[in-house]
Amino acid sequence: MGRIQLENVTKSFGDVEVIPPLNLTIEDGEFAVFVGPSGCGKSTLLRLIAGLEETSSGNVIIDDEDMTEVPPSKRGLAMVFQSYALYPHMTVRKNIAFPMRMAGLDEDEQEKRITAAAKALNLTDYLDRKPGQLSGGQRQRVAIGRAIVRDPSAFLFDEPLSNLDAALRVGMRLEISEMHNRMQTTMIYVTHDQVEAMTMADRIVVLQAGVIEQVGSPLELYHEPRNKFVAGFIGSPKMNFISGDEAAKHGAHTIGIRPEHTEVSTTEGLWKGVVGVAEHLGSDTFIHVHDTGLAGTFTVRITGDIAVRHGDTVYLTPQADQIHKFDTEGLRVA
Amino acid sequence: MAIVAQSSKLSNVLWPVLAWIVGLLFFFPIFWMVLTSFKTDADAVKPEYLLWFTPTLDNYLNMTENYDYWRFARNSVITSVFATIFTLVVGIPAAYAMAFNPTKRTKDVLMWMLSTKMLPAAAVLYPMTFLTKSLGLFDTHFMIILVLSLINLPIVIWMLFTYFKEIPKDIIEAGKMDGVDTLGEIKEILIPLAWGGIASTALLCFIFCWNEAYWTVRLTTTDAATLSKLIEGNRAPEGLFFGRLSAVSTAAVGPIVVLGWFCQKQLVQGLTFGAVK
Numbered sequence: 001m002g003r004i005q006l007e008n009v010t011k012s013f014g015d016v017e018v019i020p021p022l023n024l025t026i027e028d029g030e031f032a033v034f035v036g037p038s039g040c041g042k043s044t045l046l047r048l049i050a051g052l053e054e055t056s057s058g059n060v061i062i063d064d065e066d067m068t069e070v071p072p073s074k075r076g077l078a079m080v081f082q083s084y085a086l087y088p089h090m091t092v093r094k095n096i097a098f099p100m101r102m103a104g105l106d107e108d109e110q111e112k113r114i115t116a117a118a119k120a121l122n123l124t125d126y127l128d129r130k131p132g133q134l135s136g137g138q139r140q141r142v143a144i145g146r147a148i149v150r151d152p153s154a155f156l157f158d159e160p161l162s163n164l165d166a167a168l169r170v171g172m173r174l175e176i177s178e179m180h181n182r183m184q185t186t187m188i189y190v191t192h193d194q195v196e197a198m199t200m201a202d203r204i205v206v207l208q209a210g211v212i213e214q215v216g217s218p219l220e221l222y223h224e225p226r227n228k229f230v231a232g233f234i235g236s237p238k239m240n241f242i243s244g245d246e247a248a249k250h251g252a253h254t255i256g257i258r259p260e261h262t263e264v265s266t267t268e269g270l271w272k273g274v275v276g277v278a279e280h281l282g283s284d285t286f287i288h289v290h291d292t293g294l295a296g297t298f299t300v301r302i303t304g305d306i307a308v309r310h311g312d313t314v315y316l317t318p319q320a321d322q323i324h325k326f327d328t329e330g331l332r333v334a
Numbered sequence: 335m336a337i338v339a340q341s342s343k344l345s346n347v348l349w350p351v352l353a354w355i356v357g358l359l360f361f362f363p364i365f366w367m368v369l370t371s372f373k374t375d376a377d378a379v380k381p382e383y384l385l386w387f388t389p390t391l392d393n394y395l396n397m398t399e400n401y402d403y404w405r406f407a408r409n410s411v412i413t414s415v416f417a418t419i420f421t422l423v424v425g426i427p428a429a430y431a432m433a434f435n436p437t438k439r440t441k442d443v444l445m446w447m448l449s450t451k452m453l454p455a456a457a458v459l460y461p462m463t464f465l466t467k468s469l470g471l472f473d474t475h476f477m478i479i480l481v482l483s484l485i486n487l488p489i490v491i492w493m494l495f496t497y498f499k500e501i502p503k504d505i506i507e508a509g510k511m512d513g514v515d516t517l518g519e520i521k522e523i524l525i526p527l528a529w530g531g532i533a534s535t536a537l538l539c540f541i542f543c544w545n546e547a548y549w550t551v552r553l554t555t556t557d558a559a560t561l562s563k564l565i566e567g568n569r570a571p572e573g574l575f576f577g578r579l580s581a582v583s584t585a586a587v588g589p590i591v592v593l594g595w596f597c598q599k600q601l602v603q604g605l606t607f608g609a610v611k
């Protein structure tokens with residue numbers, strides 16, 4: 001079991017309120033991802049759940065039990081830190097055994113779980129090394145191993161992959177997803193990499209300045225962002241926003257068009273512009289178009305390659321059914 | 335280029351020479367003390383026996399036979415060991431709390447602790463003596479251990495605090511998540527990680543306790559009298575017993591020098607830990 005509820009939780013550091021009253025329920029077995037810009041309170045929220053930070057008011061409820069005043073060691077949660085936070089004076093084996101030793105598990109059971117975890121995480125050959133003798137990826141695996149052996153009711157991850165290089169990150173992302181599919185244990189995962197958020201999450205929680213902007217499945221957030229902030233935050237490259245006359249034609253204050261929902265032509269279309277930079281990725285092409293008469297640069301994403309270069313004239317046409325409309329407050333209008 | 339090369343050549347010679355001079359300056363009084371301890375009291379003041387004299391062990395034999403050196407030494411060991419243990423038992427949790435759960439006032443608390451060292455001991459001599467006597471603690475091990483602990487606590491906490499500060503907070507927090515309570519954090523994580531720092535702090539504290547003279551001389555007579563008291567007792571105003579005094583002093587600093595020698599590596603490592611990082 002691992003159902004986590006936050007009820008009117010607030011957090012202030014001194015006079016600064018980092019989390020205004022917040023309510024959120026994370027269901028048992030769910031993979032929830034917290035995303036948001038730097039400093040928005042993702043880590044703080046995770047640490048409130050862990051108990052590493054005390055709430056200023058409100059309640060943290062785990063499996064229907066009020067855990068607000070319970071110390072982190074008694075909450076039955078496991079955490080994986082960005083810095084790995086392994087015990088440098090202990091071998092990998094001792095690191096992984098540590099939570100089990102603290103829980104008073106018998107030695108045979110400890111050994112059994114260490115062996116299983118080491119096998120699952122490819123650590124069998126490194127069990128007798130100290131963390132200092134491991135690569136970043138191996139250290140992260142040890143940290144995960146240390147978390148899984150104690151069979152927690154939920155896992156908390158705070159940007160666990162951000163210290164790894166790109167290729168390793170993709171590999172570990174898959175491993176964690178597979179781990180979740182296999183174990184079906186609640187996981188809360190903090191990241192500011194929206195690809196991680198989109199690919200891993202059952203549900204994404206988008207935060208801004210400590211406020212939940214939207215909670216939903218990755219595709220809900222993508223197709224029906226509740227406001228301009230979520231629309232701009234989810235999706236890569238970012239959604240294009242257009243205000244003024246063009247928006248008024250659609251009866252909105254601002255309209256949003258995703259780069260991938262725009263047709264490009266060299267001969268005809270709705271808006272005419274000049275190619276600034278064209279990024280050819282092979283599978284996709286990102287074209288940044290200037291001088292469209294709309295505010296700023298308009299980014300287009302097309303599948304495959306297209307022969308446009310810096311300085312070429314192009315015509316853009318948004319897909320009519322993919323235009324997002326927002327009112328003066330930035331809220332979505334149907 | 336040429337200038338750089340030359341100046342580095344110069345400093346290659348200059349620094350070792352300077353280091354030797356400073357080293358010898360520091361070492362000379364100790365050398366002189368040890369040398370004098372092998373002279374008779376009469377020879378000790380005669381210029382013609384400055385370096386060439388007939389060495390004698392009389393001073394040392396005299397000391398163990400007539401002055402009960404071993405009792406003083408035992409008292410020094412007891413008071414220094416227990417004071418060091420007590421100081422660490424109080425100091426480690428205190429430094430831990432301030433390093434990992436700081437509040438707005440932590441800096442002030444640290445400053446306040448240090449400020450207690452600014453009070454001249456002489457200013458509290460009378461009240462301390464009076465209190466000690468009226469509580470019936472005069473010339474007891476307990477009182478000496480208490481006094482030695484209290485005068486060393488501020489510096490010990492400061493040192494431990496700086497070592498603990500070097501430990502990433504995440505590691506302590508990982509410990510909390512892994513199910514250890516506060517005592518477990520200290521025992522399982524903090525002490526093993528800060529072992530070098532704790533050992534050098536303990537050693538320094540022990541040396542300070544061993545060499546402490548102001549209070550040990552004034553708050554003891556016989557039962558709890560330490561080696562400092564023994565030295566003090568052999569100090570004659572006329573200066574006639576230099577040989578004897580030197581022997582007592584040599585015998586008093588001997589154990590600590592040997593201890594320091596064995597722990598040298600540990601001590602240097604601990605004391606430069608912060609600087610190297």
Ligand SMILES: Nc1ncnc2c1ncn2[C@@H]1O[C@H](COP(=O)(O)OP(=O)(O)OP(=O)(O)O)[C@@H](O)[C@H]1O
Binds near residue numbers: 045
């Ligand atoms: N111990 C603290 N004392 C004071 N302010 C803090 C403390 N911890 C965090 N804050 C503040 O709370 C806000 C939220 O911080 P938090 O670490 O939760 O952000 P985050 O979303 O995790 O950011 P990032 O993506 O950069 O990790 C920030 O403005 C930060 O300055």
Ligand SMILES: [Mg+2]
Binds near residue numbers: 042043044
């Ligand atoms: Mg963070």
